[in-house]
Amino acid sequence: MNTGEVIRAYELAKERYAKIGVDTDQVLKELEKIKLSIHCWQGDDVKGFLFPGQELTGGISVSGNYPGKAKTPQQLRQDLSKALSLIPGKHKVQLHAIYADTDEKVDLNELEPRHFTSWVDWAKEEGIGLDFNGTFFSHPKSASGFTLSSPDQKIREFWIEHGRRSRKIAEYFGKELEQQSVNNFWVPDGYKDNPIDKQSPRERLIEALDEIMAEEIDEKYTIEALEGKLFGTGVESFTVGSHEFYMAYALTRGKLWTVDAGHFHPTEDPSDKFSAFLPFGKGLMLHVSRPVRWDSDHVVILDEALIRITQSLVRDQQLDKVNIGLDFFDATINRIAAWVIGSRNTIKGILMGMLAPIEDLKAAELAGDYTKRLAVTEALKTYPIGAVWDYYCVKHNVPLEEDWLADVQHYEKEELFTRN
Template sequence: MVQKAYQWAKEKYAAIGVDTEKAMNILSSTPISLHCWQGDDVGGFLFRDIALSGGIQATGNYPGKARTPQELRQDLEKALSLIPGKLRLNLHAIYADTAETVDLDQLEPRHFTSWVAWAKENNIGLDFNPTCFSHPMADSGFTVSSPNQKVRDFWIRHCQACRNIAAYMGNELGAPCVINFWFPDGYKDIPVDKEAPRRRMMESLDEIFAQSIDERYVLDALESKLFGVGSESYTVGSNEFITAYAVSRGKLPCLDAGHFHPTEVISDKIPSLLLFCKELLLHVSRP
């Protein structure tokens, strides 16, 4: 039945000039990056006693979730054996594999050497993400757009450290590491001043990206969000802000299919952005 349906679809697409076999071959050879946090609901291993924050709707309480990097890698190996096509792994900073007590702004490549070794063994690439939530410095609901300079500086240092880690991963594995920057900053209620937080975020991002890193090793991407729990009325990193910043600075806009209004579809956004951007990052957790 499935084969008959595909044959019917193949004929219909061929009538409008689309070669489905060619499309399937391209898809099977294009690496898709699996989010590591699907293995434990964004818990990570650096701060085991800190509750998930950032307006993320994940409970983290399903039975049998990975408790250590070793357990997560075992689970991922099973997933890799079952998922067709070429794959990569997308890591968050809180998944560092270390016995040290280290804060986010002090992370270094050496805290991820086991992940790089594992990626080499499994012949996959790695992507990376700063973790700008689930931390006391994010308790106010603001990170790089915070009015508190001390808070902003902490998150700037964290993001700078993460870019260095991404460069290490890309260099070691011989393929660019896509590092995606997403920030939970926002208000539950409508603020009087909507410009100042965005100006602070812009200035912080400029500082984060001040160091030039070879695109053979790192591709910087920025992700917007519509709202989160606790930031229902105002998100600093809105689609308009993030898109404008990314295009103006030569970064990759990240389109998450679940981060827009119900009447919006990213299929409208992709061809528009590709007129102005060389590449896009897509999060396809929502079909």
Template sequence: MDKITEKYQVAQAKYQEIGVDTEQVLAAIDQVKISMHCWQGDDVKGFMNPEGELTGGISVTGNYPGAARTPAELRQDLEKAYSLIPGQHKLNLHAIYLDTEETVDLDQIEPKHYQNWVEWAKELGLGLDFNPTFFSHPMLKDGFTLASADEEVRQFWIEHGKRARRVAAYFGQELGQTSVNNFWVPDGFKDNPIDRLAPRQRLMASLDEIFSEEFDKAYTLDAVESKLFGLGAESYTVGSHEFYMGYGLTRDKVICMDAGHFHPTEVISNKLSSLALFGNEMLLHVSRPVRWDSDHVVIMDDELMEIARELVRNDLLKRTHVGLDFFDATINRVAAWVIGTRNTQKALLKAMLEPIAQLKQLENDGDYTTRLAFVEELKDFPFADVWNYYCQSKGVPVGMDWLREVRQYEADVLVKR
């Protein structure tokens, strides 16, 4: 018997003492699909105008070598990342990542422009999620898209939103996995506005028009995402948390919670149980803000663990779509995917290894002493041995072994671009 299995069996016995069946936990974590975001691989440039300037609150720093320049290169990098991550997952595409020889603008996209992505996803057994792209485009004028007072601007973006929904429905039909289509717009003012109401009225009307076409929810789900502020919209964001909370609940849309889109003293973990009471499904963008929505690579910090605990303790995973959202050009981009995705899985696995029913009973009984003692002692349980065994059982590298593969891939592929 190898050492990883030996250590797992010791851990298994340890967890069994507190009523946790590690085999059931491993089966549960294997069912969780993480939607890994394509835009980490090329610094959010896409393939419509890859040399264009990032606008609309988007900023990427760093110049690490090896960014993907074509859809084929991006898929190659993604395949490498997936090979180092246990389980079967999804890919989250932005509209600007179309793969076509045609010259197409955002208000002209069709399913055929993403056919290569669908065929690739079929080969790998992946699902595809989608996002219309409301940034880095000449029709983002004076910081506005769907909430613009300019009818021509507004209609351009409405048409883009409609077409994006058809693409997402195509993904769902072709792949047999629901495609979550997430709407985020950067609209807002840099300085204090006089009228906060009219832009929100226009945004609401634009979204209503976009969502007027009905699609089978087995194929695609619409999600809406708020933000506190962004670059160029420091004083007023049209699509605030309150706006999208009201819009999503009244229009039966999935509400997206992004870990970086709130005040620095706010966390999304504390919002999930409330949202779960009123919404049917949730979308998470797991990210890491550093003082603001800076989209750092996900690490195993306190907030990630709290998000995982909320999802697991309250049995919300079956109602939650978990996606990642970060971009860092100061480090190896493939490594960033692997670190962020594996950390998200680790956090969920660690939460699943808690004796949740027992902890809830202690709380209900008012035995807060034992509850606290239990929670603290669990921090020292051999979670890592269960994780390593899971990785080995899924045929992916254990521990730091994955980094050696990334370094070799960098030498063989990335530095030659």
């Protein structure tokens, strides 16, 4: 489809939406404000560069061995740049501590902002922001299954220092890139079988987190987010950092609560958590993922779960209080394609939420007209969102759905397949 055809299709779609009171031009202006936080670890299967050869632990597993994964920071940044060029809008990238770019032999409790200067230089060139995650897994000092809640004081002190340093790195990102960097904390602590004492590990975790957060840092530059989990491999019976634990911590400490779509019971709806937390909390960090029977981190598709998440953010006017990050890793397919598919689908989901007569539907609901609510929301499913999406892509100089894959396949042949 050429540009003229895209514009003509958009004009027809614009008229169709105008009949139900939706201004598509205004919708696209609002969509341009959305910044996804795209996770770097899809590009190298969560290996990082700090500890070459280190095995994944903490209940994390990546399946598949598709050729071409990034093996150096330079390759990873190159791959991210390619992905970003195929995703409409200006976004952010999430780093983990293990993605430090340095020739020094340095441990997690010794990291400094200077170990990430190449990432900041690259982000400036791309015109994007950076978020951060401390890495509390895949390390000899996490082998016991406990980090910040460990009964061993020396182990705890190591991870507390890592947490402190992660805050300074995120602050550095915020200052250099002039946009707030979200610093996310997830720890895999817990027991495989039923513990006797559930209280003490949580008290130790509270104390450790308070030590990490003791220094006040201007939230203009960085803010902390805390990520809970229902269970993980090896911690099936008891997770120290449960959802309730971190929700309470975030509320009482003025932090963000991280909601990972894969970290709940399969019958739970993560989107239902937003309106329950946000009237009380400072804000949310999302990790948009796709669980299949468990926290398996499949590439995000435009399914009902994603649409419920994005519609909730739009309908309840929560976008300004929520940071939308991605979190999946699939090594069975081209890793750049995985980024592009997941990111574009998330933006499409938000667009779907915006392309609706929300105030009119709320009025109908308030009046008890549930018939209209159901009829209109069902009718919207076949409205011409595709024409609006294509126009948005053209406006942002990125390929349409039928074109971007060819770009990735060319890059795969010329670059990815040449990597040893």
